[in-house]
Amino acid sequence: MYKKMIMLLVIAVSMSFGQYKGGTTAAQFLKIGIGSRATGMGEAYVAMSQDASGLYWNPAGIAQAGGGEIMFLRNNWIADVAINYLGVIFPLYGVGTVGISITSLTMDDMPVTTELEPNGTGEEFTASDLALQVTLARSLTDRFSIGFNGKYIQQTIWHSRASAMAVDVGTLFRTQFNDMRLGMSISNYGSGMRMSGRDILERYDPAPGFEGNNDAIPVDYALDDWDLPLIFRVGVAMDVIELGVTKLTVAVDAIHPNDNYESINIGTELSVLDKYFLRGGWKSPFVETNTSLAASELETREEGFTFGAGFDLPIFGSASGLRFDYAYADFGRLNNVQRFNLSLYF
16 A cells, blocks of 8 residues: 555656646635644655644544644734634544644734725724634554544635535555655545625616616625635655664655645654654745746745754653644745644643
C-alpha cells in the first residue's frame, strides 16, 4: 500500500504547476492552517498528524494519538483578523477515536459607508466565519488508520450569511522503514455556499420613465453558489536521524487545491528527549518557478520560510501534561504571523 502512496506523491509533485483559479471559491478561512507545530514545519503535516490539530490536516492521525488531548489556539492573523480554534480528541472504547473542533475567524466592527456618505452612516458592521466539526477515526491495523470529518460551515457579513455542509477523509500508514509515515487527505468536499439575508433585498422600479407605477417593488439580488476550497494533500514523513535522545524528522507534502496552483511544502522537526522541539519549514517553494505561464498569470507568492519551537511539561507522570508550541511564518509584504497554542494531553 505504501508503494502506491509514494507513487501518488510523485504524481502530485509532477503536477506541481497547474492553473490558477484564485477567487473562485468561498470560505477561504478553511485554507488557514491550524496548529503552531504544523505552521513551524511549513504546513508539511498530513503525514505528521497525530494530535488535536490533526482534525484539520488529516483526521486519520488522531487514531494513532495514543490518548486524549484538548488544544486551544487564538492568534492574530493578517489585517487585524483573529483565528480561534478549540479541538478535543479522546479514545472511545469499541468505536475508535472521536474528535470535536470549533474554528472561528473574527474581526473588529467596521463603519458602514455608502457612495453618498463615504465618511460613514453612523452604523457599524462586522464579518465572521465559523466551522463546527465532528470526527471519527479508527485504526484498521496496528499501522493503518482512516478518519472522517463531518463539518458545518458558516460565513456572516452584517445581516447576510451563507452556510454549507462538508466532509473530509484521510488515511495514515506507518511503515517499518525508519518509522516512515504516508498520509493522504481530501478536505472540504461539500455543498456550495450562497449568501442570503435582508442585505440582499432591494427596492426596484421596473419602469422609471412612467408615473403611477409601483417604484419600490421588493426584489432579491440573483446570487450564485460558490464552491468550497477543495484540497487534496498527500505527504510523507520520516525520521532521518536518530542519535540517542535526539531525533530529526523530515516531512514533504504535495497539495492540489481546486482554486490555486499545486504546490509542495517541506518541513523538519528536531526532537530532544521527546520533550523539546525545534522546527523549520518552507511553504510553496517552487510556485514562482512556473515559467510556462505568461508573466501576467504568475502568482506572487507571499508565504515562505517558517520556524517554530515547543516543549512538553509532564504532569501527574508522563502520561499527561501540557504542551506549548510557537511558530513564526513570513508573509513577505504582509509582514509575518506569529502563532501560539496550548494543549493538555492525557
